[in-house]
Amino acid sequence: MFKVLVMDGISDMGIQLLYDAPDVEVEKKNGLSEDELVAIIADYDALLVRSATKVTDRVMAAGSRLKVVGRAGVGVDNIDLAAATNRGIVVINAPDGNTIATCELTFAMMMSLARTIPQAYKKTIGGEWDRKTFVGVELRNKVLGVLGMGRIGSEVARRAKAFGMEVRGYDPFLTEDRAEKLGVKLGTVDEICRVADFITVHTPLTSETRHMISGPQFEIMKKGARIINCARGGIIDEMALVEAIDQGIVAGAAFDVFEQEPPRADHPFLNNPKIIVTPHLGASTVEAQENVAIDVSEEVLHILRDEPFKNAVNMPQVPANVLNTLQPYFGLGLKLGALLGQTIDGAVSEIVVSYSGELTGVDTAPLTRHIVKGVLEKQLEGVNIVNAMHLAKSREINIVVQQSTAAKTFTNLVSVTLKTKNEERLMAGTLLSGYGERIVQIDQYPVDIAPAGNLLLISHTDKPGIIGKVGTLLGTNDVNIATMQVGRKVIGGQAIMILTTDKQTPTDVIAQLEQLPELTKVRELTL
Numbered sequence: 001m002f003k004v005l006v007m008d009g010i011s012d013m014g015i016q017l018l019y020d021a022p023d024v025e026v027e028k029k030n031g032l033s034e035d036e037l038v039a040i041i042a043d044y045d046a047l048l049v050r051s052a053t054k055v056t057d058r059v060m061a062a063g064s065r066l067k068v069v070g071r072a073g074v075g076v077d078n079i080d081l082a083a084a085t086n087r088g089i090v091v092i093n094a095p096d097g098n099t100i101a102t103c104e105l106t107f108a109m110m111m112s113l114a115r116t117i118p119q120a121y122k123k124t125i126g127g128e129w130d131r132k133t134f135v136g137v138e139l140r141n142k143v144l145g146v147l148g149m150g151r152i153g154s155e156v157a158r159r160a161k162a163f164g165m166e167v168r169g170y171d172p173f174l175t176e177d178r179a180e181k182l183g184v185k186l187g188t189v190d191e192i193c194r195v196a197d198f199i200t201v202h203t204p205l206t207s208e209t210r211h212m213i214s215g216p217q218f219e220i221m222k223k224g225a226r227i228i229n230c231a232r233g234g235i236i237d238e239m240a241l242v243e244a245i246d247q248g249i250v251a252g253a254a255f256d257v258f259e260q261e262p263p264r265a266d267h268p269f270l271n272n273p274k275i276i277v278t279p280h281l282g283a284s285t286v287e288a289q290e291n292v293a294i295d296v297s298e299e300v301l302h303i304l305r306d307e308p309f310k311n312a313v314n315m316p317q318v319p320a321n322v323l324n325t326l327q328p329y330f331g332l333g334l335k336l337g338a339l340l341g342q343t344i345d346g347a348v349s350e351i352v353v354s355y356s357g358e359l360t361g362v363d364t365a366p367l368t369r370h371i372v373k374g375v376l377e378k379q380l381e382g383v384n385i386v387n388a389m390h391l392a393k394s395r396e397i398n399i400v401v402q403q404s405t406a407a408k409t410f411t412n413l414v415s416v417t418l419k420t421k422n423e424e425r426l427m428a429g430t431l432l433s434g435y436g437e438r439i440v441q442i443d444q445y446p447v448d449i450a451p452a453g454n455l456l457l458i459s460h461t462d463k464p465g466i467i468g469k470v471g472t473l474l475g476t477n478d479v480n481i482a483t484m485q486v487g488r489k490v491i492g493g494q495a496i497m498i499l500t501t502d503k504q505t506p507t508d509v510i511a512q513l514e515q516l517p518e519l520t521k522v523r524e525l526t527l
C-alpha cells in the first residue's frame with residue numbers, strides 16, 4: 001500500500017483519483033512546520049504540495065520511502081530540486097492546469113489598475129461617494145508589454161488583442177513565427193519599458209529574471225506606466241518600484257506575489273494607495289485547483305506504480321511519441337544493465353551504449369537512464385532513473401552513447417559495454433516480435449536467452465567434457481538446468497556457457513564450480 005501525504009489544502013475533488021486507488025492510502029494535513037514534516041515524512045511514498053510547504057533537503061533526507069514530490073501548480077521554487085535529484089526523488093508539477101486562472105487574474109489586476117476598483121471600493125464602503133478621484137484609463141489602443149511569453153504570457157497576449165491593445169513581447173525562446181501568429185511585436189526589455197503603458201511579467205524567477213525590472217528600467221520607463229506581477233516575487237525589484245511610484249514614473253502596480261511571502265506587516269506595498277495586492281491567488285480558482293490536483297494525482301500514481309510519466313521537473317521531458325517508441329525497451333535496458341553489472345569485478349569507469357535500428361531515430365536519453373540505473377543498482381542503494389546519471393557522474397563513470405546506422409541482423413538492438421581498469425564486457429539485447437526481450441550477444445558470442453529467472457554465466461576454455469562436468473555438479477546439488485547455451489569463436493579457445501536454472505545456485509555450489517580448472521569465471525546473475 002502506497003501512502004500519500006497531501007498538504008496545503010489541495011482540492012479534494014482533484015485527488016479523488018488517489019482516494020479511489022486500491023493501492024493508495026491518502027492523508028491530508030495542513031500548515032505543518034518543517035520540523036513537523038520531518039517527524040512524519042518517513043511514513044510516506046509521495047508528498048503533494050502547493051506553494052506553502054517548503055520541501056527542503058532535510059525533509060527529503062527524512063523521507064526514506066519518498067519516491068515523488070508532486071507540486072499542484074507550475075513553480076517549484078518551494079522544492080529543493082538539486083536535493084531531490086541527488087536523493088532520487090522525482091519532482092513533478094502540473095504546468096497546464098492553472099494557466100487560464102493566472103491569465104484571468106492578470107486581467108483582473110490590469111483592469112483594477114486601469115479603473116482603481118479596489119481603491120474606489122474601499123472608499124465607497126467607507127461611506128464616501130467620490131466620483132472625482134477615480135478617473136481611470138482605457139485598455140484600448142494602449143501598449144501592453146509581456147515579459148515571458150510561455151503558457152500564461154501567450155494567453156495574456158491573446159486576450160489583450162481582444163481589448164484592442166498592441167502587444168509587445170520579450171522571451172528568449174519566442175520565435176518570430178510564433179510571435180507573428182500571436183500578433184505580438186518582439187522587443188527587448190528596455191525597448192518594451194520605453195513604450196509600454198502596461199507591463200506584465202510571466203517568467204519563472206531565475207538568476208536572469210531576478211530584478212529584471214529595476215532602477216535602470218524604471219529610469220527609461222514611459223511615464224504613467226502600470227506594472228503587474230502575477231508570476232513570482234523578485235522579478236520586479238520591489239523597492240525600486242516604490243521609488244518609481246514616488247517619482248511619478250509608475251502610475252500604479254498590482255502584485256499577487258512577493259519577494260517574501262507573506263510580506264512583512266510593514267512592507268511598503270501594503271500602505272501604498274497606488275499598489276494593489278492579493279495573497280498569491282493566481283491559481284486560486286475552483287477549476288484550476290481541480291485541474292492541477294487531477295494532473296498531479298495521475299502522475300503520482302504512474303510514478304508509484306512504476307509506469308511512464310511526463311511532467312518530471314528534475315528530469316528531461318519526454319515527448320509522447322518518443323515515449324511510445326522507447327517504453328517497450330525500458331525493461332530490456334534495465335535488465336541488460338543489471339545483468340552486465342554483475343559480470344564484472346572492480347569499479348566501472350565507462351558505460352558505452354550503442355543503439356541501432358529503429359532506435360536511432362529518437363532521443364534515447366530516457367532509455368540510457370534505465371540502462372545506467374540497471375548497472376548501478378546492484379552496487380548502490382537508492383538508484384533510480386532520476387538520479388542514475390547524476391550518481392554515475394559523481395562516481396566519474398564516463399557514459400558514451402552511440403547510434404549506429406550500419407545494417408544489422410536485428411530491426412533494433414541495444415548493446416551495452418562496461419569497462420573497468422582491467423576488463424571490458426558486452427551484452428546486447430533486442431525485442432523480438434512474438435518472443436519479447438532476448439539477449440542476443442554476450443561479449444563476442446552470439447546467444448539467444450530470455451533475460452529472466454536464474455542465470456549462470458560461465459567463462460571457460462573449450463574442452464571436451466566441460467559441459468558434462470558443470471551439468472553433473474549442478475545436478476548432484478539439486479540445481480536443475482532449464483536451458484543451456486554455449487558460445488565459442490574457435491575450437492579449443494575461450495568460450496562462454498550461459499545456463500538458466502530452476503532455482504538459484506547456492507554459493508557453495510558456485511565455489512565448487514570455480515574449482516573446476518577449465519572454468520575461468522563463474523557468475524550467478526540475478527534480476
Ligand SMILES: NC(=O)C1=CN([C@@H]2O[C@H](COP(=O)(O)OP(=O)(O)OC[C@H]3O[C@@H](n4cnc5c(N)ncnc54)[C@H](O)[C@@H]3O)[C@@H](O)[C@H]2O)C=CC1
Pocket residue numbers: 073074075076095098099102147148149150151152153170171172173174202203204205206208209230231232256257280281282283284
Ligand atoms: N500567481 C500564481 O499563483 C501563479 C504563478 N505562476 C508563475 O507564472 C510564471 C509563468 O508560468 P507559465 O507561463 O506557466 O510558465 P512557462 O514556463 O510556460 O513560461 C515561462 C516563460 O518565461 C520565459 N523566460 C524564461 N527566462 C526568461 C527571461 N530571462 N526573459 C524573458 N522570458 C523568460 C520562458 O522562455 C517561458 O516561455 C511562473 O513563474 C509560474 O510559477 C504560475 C501559475 C500561478
Ligand SMILES: O=C(O)CCC(=O)C(=O)O
Pocket residue numbers: 050051072073074075076098280281282283284
Ligand atoms: O498553488 C498555488 O496556489 C500557487 C500557484 C503558483 O504559484 C504556481 O503554480 O506557480
